[in-house]
Amino acid sequence: MPSSSDPYRIAAQEDRCSPRTRLTIPATLRASGGRAFQSVVHDLSISGFSAASINRMHEGQICWLTLPGLEALQAEVVWWDSCIVGCAFSELLSPIIHDNILQRYTSVGVYRQVI
Numbered sequence: 001m002p003s004s005s006d007p008y009r010i011a012a013q014e015d016r017c018s019p020r021t022r023l024t025i026p027a028t029l030r031a032s033g034g035r036a037f038q039s040v041v042h043d044l045s046i047s048g049f050s051a052a053s054i055n056r057m058h059e060g061q062i063c064w065l066t067l068p069g070l071e072a073l074q075a076e077v078v079w080w081d082s083c084i085v086g087c088a089f090s091e092l093l094s095p096i097i098h099d100n101i102l103q104r105y106t107s108v109g110v111y112r113q114v115i
Contacts, residue, residue: 020045023105028066029085031057031077041067042084044101046093048075053085063087067101 020043029051030036041051049065057063057080064072065087075087 020048020050021102021106023102025067025101025105027051027068029053030064030066030072031055032062036064036066039065041065044093044098046089046095046098048078048086048088050084050086053080053083056080057085062090070097 022043023041025041025044027039027041028036029039034055037054039051039053041049043050051065057077059077059079061077063075063077063085065075066072073093074090076090077085078088079086
């Protein structure tokens, strides 16, 4: 999470292109040039995620997130604070895949309305 002493970064994190859903998903995270490690995703949107990170990660660093049943998803580190990393996916997550993940890992159903 951004430092509480930097109001610009806090505001930037709140201006997201899609809503994030809080959940708990076991995952594997690997930073560019590093070894993969077990992690837990804490929130997810079609544009990014936050997850536990036992290793210090740096803004702009490329990483890969592997969720159960999916191929590794490339992302870029946006922030790191106290063993939590926030990342933006290199390509938006498909809304269908996003909804399937939410249905699997939350008790709240996801319903998309077709207009």
